[in-house]
Amino acid sequence: AQSVTQLGSHVSVSEGALVLLRCNYSSSVPPYLFWYVQYPNQGLQLLLKYTTGATLVKGINGFEAEFKKSETSFHLTKPSAHMSDAAEYFCAAYAMRFGAGTRLTVKP
Amino acid sequence: DAGVTQSPTHLIKTRGQHVTLRCSPISGHKSVSWYQQVLGQGPQFIFQYYEKEERGRGNFPDRFSARQFPNYSSELNVNALLLGDSALYLCASSLQAGANVLTFGAGSRLTVL
Numbered sequence: 001a002q003s004v005t006q007l008g009s010h011v012s013v014s015e016g017a018l019v020l021l022r023c024n025y026s027s028s029v030p031p032y033l034f035w036y037v038q039y040p041n042q043g044l045q046l047l048l049k050y051t052t053g054a055t056l057v058k059g060i061n062g063f064e065a066e067f068k069k070s071e072t073s074f075h076l077t078k079p080s081a082h083m084s085d086a087a088e089y090f091c092a093a094y095a096m097r098f099g100a101g102t103r104l105t106v107k108p
Numbered sequence: 109d110a111g112v113t114q115s116p117t118h119l120i121k122t123r124g125q126h127v128t129l130r131c132s133p134i135s136g137h138k139s140v141s142w143y144q145q146v147l148g149q150g151p152q153f154i155f156q157y158y159e160k161e162e163r164g165r166g167n168f169p170d171r172f173s174a175r176q177f178p179n180y181s182s183e184l185n186v187n188a189l190l191l192g193d194s195a196l197y198l199c200a201s202s203l204q205a206g207a208n209v210l211t212f213g214a215g216s217r218l219t220v221l
Contacts, residue, residue, distance in 0.1 A: 041214070043112070043213050044198070044200075046209055096156070098143075
């Protein structure tokens with residue numbers, strides 16, 4: 001069965017620092033992959049998606065993710081963190097299997 | 109355009125009771141999915157409906173049921189509530205079934221006492 005693993009339940013960075021949130025999937029067939037963000041007391045909002053084609057995917061708010069089949073990974077990055085990026089981030093495969101989430105804290 | 113709307117936003121029930129949660133998808137979206145999000149965890153897939161037919165079911169007991177109406181809105185029903193059913197229930201809509209981009213509502217927070 002497909003599964004999604006997010007390494008690190010909590011990541012803390014300083015404002016302006018690189019953000020790296022890790023996601024690995026387990027599947028013999030490369031899945032459709034998604035990153036969603038959830039702000040307190042809200043539903044999930046799509047950041048970006050990978051289906052086929054270019055392995056570097058750009059999303060909203062300056063986030064991007066790279067699909068690496070050899071590593072079964074789909075890590076989310078942002079070059080410079082902003083205070084408004086503080087939220088919970090979820091990686092998902094096939095739109096039905098979500099990781100446990102990573103809470104991003106941004107320190108001033 | 110209105111997004112995905114869910115009702116009620118908050119509700120409190122006691123063990124053994126029944127609850128019905130409602131969801132209206134984005135106009136033009138024909139698929140609705142339901143997720144359970146327990147505090148501190150990722151969303152767990154419960155059901156997906158497309159064109160009023162069940163297209164997928166997660167690992168939940170038969171106490172959980174759902175349906176989709178001709179206008180594509182949906183209801184999630186949970187019978188014989190347990191304390192462990194306390195969670196945020198998220199509804200998401202998409203154009204089609206399967207691995208499509210989901211647009212989520214803000215959720216219905218259920219507390220079971």
